[in-house]
Amino acid sequence: MTLAVSLLVASAVIFAVVDLVPGDPASFMLGTGARPDTLAALRAEMGLNLPWPVRYARWLGGVLTGDLGTSLAYRTPVAGMIVERLQVSLPLALAALALAAAVAFPAGLYAASRGGRAGDAAVMAGTQVGVAIPNFWFAMLLVLVFAVKLRWLPAGGFPGWDQPLAAIRSLALPAVALALPQAAILARVLRSALIETLGQDYVRSARAKGLTRAQALRRHALRNAMIPVLTILGMQFSFLLAGAIIIENVFYLPGLGRLIFQAITQRDLVVVQSSVLVMVAAVILVTFVVDLAYALVDPRLRGAR
């Protein structure tokens, strides 16, 4: 229910913002030398001269029936374009997130178990570097080493999922480039959450029961430290879905981020409007899933629902 309301509000905001943005798509398409009557005809055809409530209602009605409109620039259904781009962006985001978690969990656990000692300091220094490195520079470094020098993986482009192996190979380097800063952030969050829970009375109780330091960390502290980690994971996924634009550009990947960027430069308002709405829907969905995960982790949140 709240899900639907948030989406409706989001659609209204997106429509309002896009509508307010200066730049007339019709005049953009015809160029500056267009004759006024041609322009007027095109505007009428595109429905741009209708009053805004009608345009909003039409768009919303379409969205509800799965019709996201037709791209002004390419004259193809926007839904198809988004689905095509999601085939790159979704697996990429998931792979990057999985990779980040796979690195961050052991690193965070190790750092927390060595709290304040050399091992902890080393991991923390490493994550500091991971956060600080600009990821396009790291991406280019990966290309130089693994594509140009070693020739293990392709330097860019995406062959499509009908060649699964080639597709996976071409997403490998971008996923690593995206994962690095996220892994560093996640490891830091996990470490500080763990160190905080390690100071809790129930961890002391667990030690008094005979659990070793490592057992208490794994069995008692880890799950209690999951709430902030889940929050960060949810935010990272939302960011990776559309925020990968720089990495998509470095690797020439046809992802969602590039689609939106191109659509904005071309004043392709229908594409912008609809893909942003899809993004918002994705973020709301992820938030919802994260909320469900909270309740799964913490029994105290179950009764409140």
Add this chain to the structure above:
Amino acid sequence: MIGVERLSVAIGGRPVLDDVSLALPPGRITGLVGESGSGKSMTALAIMGLLPDGARATGRVDLDGRDLLALDDRRMSDLRGRRIGMIFQEPMTALNPLMTIGDQVAEVLIRHHGMARDAAATVARLRLDRVGLPGARFPLGLFPHELSGGQRQRVAIAMAIADAPDVLIADEPTTALDVTTQAQIMDLLRGLVADEGMALLLITHDLAVVGSTADRVAVMQGGRIVEEGATADLFRAPGHPHTRALLAAARHRPARAQAPALPGPPILRVERATRSYALPRRAPFAPTGHLRAVDDVSFSMQPGESVGLVGESGCGKSTLTRMILGLDPVQGGRILLDGQPVVAGRMPGALRARVQVVFQDPFGSFDPRWTVERLVAEPFHLTGRPRDWQDQVAAALAEVGLPADAMRRHIHQFSGGQRQRIAIARALIIRPRLIVLDEAVSALDVQVRAQVLDLLSRLRESHGIAWLFISHDLSVVRSITDRVLVMDRGRIVEDGPTRRVLDAPESAAARRLVAAMPRMPGETS
């Protein structure tokens, strides 16, 4: 048989325990008393092998001829929970909030005997039954947040005794509990010692608890045991000056203000106040139940009067307090402060300034980044900050016995008793007509508590301030109030002169409270 021999501990080169020797015979309760920081808890942690990082221990902790100090953490972990169990002060946080109580008790058995989950759960059930949490009302699948503080402490005890250890260490096990629950938990511990023959090391700052429970008592001061002996002997004829000082402080009665209630209109009038909470629904469309936390309560207080408000946890004293302070809305009836109605959220600053509050945990009520000067001056935002506010802060600090240079320091640089004095200075600075003290001395050591009580008594005389003293500790209530209100299930069931109510309680609730009050040997109630 476990014993501590010539144990010394230093943390970062600073000695915290000095040559401590203590025997813990099976089937006996050994009390360990002293002020906070005297080394009681450190002795327990040394026995458990859970000293903080950077601590160095010398001497010997002997368990059946083995020196526990020589064991590495792995071996020590095998003994913890199996041979030595421990329960801690804070039951609200001692249990993992994400694990069921059954799993937390069973974990001990799985850890030490590799028991299967089912078998461990069966034993866990028996242990929970033993500590007074029967299966019908307390299934294994409950989570800690579904239990009260006393019930959680029972779970913690079930965890500690799950594997029938030879030694149980209880570090301030009842300090955070109300007086009736305290009596029940102490009964349970006594029963366990008698039935299972375990040795109990009972650590507490409450001499009355030790006096009514322990077979032998050791008194600690500055990391040393200064006196040790059979409980009755030690209480009758204390040998060491520190023991005498502790006993005197515990038996201390502050000089009572001589001119109590002033005539005139009452400072506080509570007329038929009512507040109820909706209970969570059992099923999606079940009718909502209501809990009447405060049910038709009426009383009034004169200026300069000192009134105690007592009752078991959950009786509604906290809700009533919050209503008086204007933090919780009054649903029925009304509350008049100095003749003006208290309306939650809409009290003019001038009215707010007439009532101040001091809470149990002074540390939690201070912003750690502020200087004491700023903290104490905080209530001035109600009245406007006077020109000479800094002088007034200094004067308020002086009144509570703190040096003027305290102003420049931060709250973490003070001890618990000093923090409570700062909280009182903060309450005093705008000269309120009524100060509400919510368990304000419960967490303090006996000696500090005696000082604070003296201070309150003196201030009442000099400033004519009325005190509303909310506490579960009847001995404190007896020593500082003229009149006492007993609350039970949202209602005031008894209202009378303190001496009369505590000596000859009429209501069932008051009788329960008086009966549960621990008494020191040689103390006539």
